[in-house]
Amino acid sequence: MTKQGHVVKKFTGYHAAAIIIAFFAVVVGVNLFMARFALSTFSGTVVDNSYVASQKYNDWLEQARNQKEHGWTVSPALREADKASITITTADGMPLLGAAMEAIAEHPVGRADPFEISFTQTATGEYRSVQPLPEGRWKLKIIISLDDQNMRVVRDIW
Incomplete structure (x- = not known):
């Protein structure tokens, strides 16, 4: 016991382990949530096949010029x-x-x-x-x- 009747608890290795585990659990939990949210809202593709799209690029430019006319x-x-x-x-x-x-x-x-x-x-x-x-x-x-x-x-x- 200390002055005025308060009990001082010792900081032990169990306390340090609990703080470290809780910290990393929060970090991993937030990362999993953000990864799940990102993957569910955007497929990540702009075109299905970028090689095929590159082959058609000049045709698309020609179509755009014709449209302006x-x-x-x-x-x-x-x-x-x-x-x-x-x-x-x-x-x-x-x-x-x-x-x-x-x-x-x-x-x-x-x-x-x-x-x-x-x-x-x-x-x-x-x-x-x-x-x-x-x-x-x-x-x-x-x-x-x-x-x-x-x-x-x-x-x-x-």
């Missing part, structure tokens, strides 16, 4: 109620009329399976999705076709 401007994708809405204008600023437009909606981190969306043109020249778009962030890979002209664009929508 169309003079079309595609607006950002907007969410109106549960539908996606996009406006496409021609080089002179007029709405692009009569185009066919389809898209693949993908969740940015793969939490949901991709699905197809078709679009119809409204009276104002705007293109609105036929299928509803679930809440959250989506990446729309859009193909626009008019006569023999095609355009591919990617738009994020919240």
Whole structure:
């Protein structure tokens, strides 16, 4: 006993071992949680086969140059109620009329399976999705076709 009736406990090897074990248990537990979270939210792949993608690169550049020649401007994708809405204008600023437009909606981190969306043109020249778009962030890979002209664009929508 010490002064004023307090008992002083000795710091033993058991105490040191318990502190060290608890410290490393917390570190390992946090690392396991973070690794599990990282692997469940992103697959880690941008393309399935980078070699094949590199073989197609020049073709993709040529397609991009051809698309610029169309003079079309595609607006950002907007969410109106549960539908996606996009406006496409021609080089002179007029709405692009009569185009066919389809898209693949993908969740940015793969939490949901991709699905197809078709679009119809409204009276104002705007293109609105036929299928509803679930809440959250989506990446729309859009193909626009008019006569023999095609355009591919990617738009994020919240």
